[in-house]
Amino acid sequence: MRMTPLAQQQCLSPSQGLERLADDQLPALLSQAAGWEHNPDNQTISRSYKFENYYQTIAFVNAVAWIAHGNDHHPDLEVGYNRCTAHFTTHAVNGLSLNDFISAAKINALLHSNS
Numbered sequence: 001m002r003m004t005p006l007a008q009q010q011c012l013s014p015s016q017g018l019e020r021l022a023d024d025q026l027p028a029l030l031s032q033a034a035g036w037e038h039n040p041d042n043q044t045i046s047r048s049y050k051f052e053n054y055y056q057t058i059a060f061v062n063a064v065a066w067i068a069h070g071n072d073h074h075p076d077l078e079v080g081y082n083r084c085t086a087h088f089t090t091h092a093v094n095g096l097s098l099n100d101f102i103s104a105a106k107i108n109a110l111l112h113s114n115s
Helices: 023-030 054-071 098-112
Strands: 045-050 076-080 083-088
Touching (some): 023 098, 054 083, 054 098
Antiparallel strands (some): 076 083
């Protein structure tokens, strides 16, 4: 059975059976979200992105906002002149859920869509 890539999946709502992930599920999901790391207590995942200038950074932030709105799953963003760090957690489950990894994969796809 072939699994649908994370970037092609839709986020779930708590009423659709969204659950907190077990720690042993994280490595397989992180392998599908290149560049993302989990914090030591496995409550969040994050990734930093670098850009050439402020315009590219803000264009990226706007694209992330569009993805987040469409999936109803919103990251915390730290934005600077030529950098952005995104952090995901799922407040509804008080930790990490599949939604965090789906969203991370969709954000990664932004940078590879023209390759």
